[in-house]
Amino acid sequence: MISSLFNKNLGTINYFQKGKSPKLLLMSGTHGDEYGVIQPLKNIIDKYSEKLPDFIFIPEVSPTAVKLKTRRNKFNHDVNRNFFENTDDPEAKTVMNIVANFNFKMGISFHEDIEYDSFYMYDSEKMDAKMLNNFKTNVKKLGVGLYSGIDDVHDVELGATIQDGYVVDPAAPDKIKVGDFWHWSLINKYVKRLLYPEIPSSLTIKNKLFLIDLIFKDLIFPLLNERI
Numbered sequence: 001m002i003s004s005l006f007n008k009n010l011g012t013i014n015y016f017q018k019g020k021s022p023k024l025l026l027m028s029g030t031h032g033d034e035y036g037v038i039q040p041l042k043n044i045i046d047k048y049s050e051k052l053p054d055f056i057f058i059p060e061v062s063p064t065a066v067k068l069k070t071r072r073n074k075f076n077h078d079v080n081r082n083f084f085e086n087t088d089d090p091e092a093k094t095v096m097n098i099v100a101n102f103n104f105k106m107g108i109s110f111h112e113d114i115e116y117d118s119f120y121m122y123d124s125e126k127m128d129a130k131m132l133n134n135f136k137t138n139v140k141k142l143g144v145g146l147y148s149g150i151d152d153v154h155d156v157e158l159g160a161t162i163q164d165g166y167v168v169d170p171a172a173p174d175k176i177k178v179g180d181f182w183h184w185s186l187i188n189k190y191v192k193r194l195l196y197p198e199i200p201s202s203l204t205i206k207n208k209l210f211l212i213d214l215i216f217k218d219l220i221f222p223l224l225n226e227r228i
């Protein structure tokens with residue numbers, strides 16, 4: 001149970017740490033209007049906490065945005081545009097201070113898409129086709145669609161083209177100025193591989209639980225080469 005894990009805090013950010021050498025970073029609550037993914041994610045981490053390797057879990061990257069249930073936090077910032085050196089956002093700064101202590105093999109920041117009712121996911125590296133196709137087949141079995149199109153929410157400069165629920169977005173040093181956690185954590189090598197699943201916020205709690213469970217079973221465990 002995550003409640004029995006070492007519950008820590010730095011400034012206003014609460015987080016959980018399992019073990020001394022976390023290799024997995026789990027995050028949610030970056031955008032406060034995407035709060036609906038936090039509780040189902042906590043339930044699934046509870047389910048797998050014994051089997052997972054050492055990890056850090058930050059349920060609310062921006063606690064003031066989650067409290068307000070808005071994309072921006074109480075400092076009127078989109079936190080995910082404030083991950084860069086000398087940021088003046090206290091929440092981004094604190095999360096950076098936590099993350100920069102580690103070299104994570106893998107990071108997953110759970111977001112919700114409040115606009116589309118189908119699923120998609122960003123990946124910093126191209127996933128093995130067999131693994132990806134197996135995951136997509138299981139998503140479709142839940143009756144959840146796979147989004148194709150342009151997303152300009154997480155990439156202000158160029159809208160990323162998402163195909164069949166998946167897009168590879170390698171980090172680029174010139175994009176650090178965007179302030180997305182993506183580029184900051186990857187370019188600085190705090191995180192080796194990063195995924196941003198975008199869970200449709202319109203899904204029922206039951207389907208959010210199924211979908212997050214699939215992300216652990218079909219992607220996180222195999223990518224970490226851990227047995228379930």
Ligand SMILES: [Zn+2]
Nearest residue numbers: 031034111112
């Ligand atoms: Zn988001």
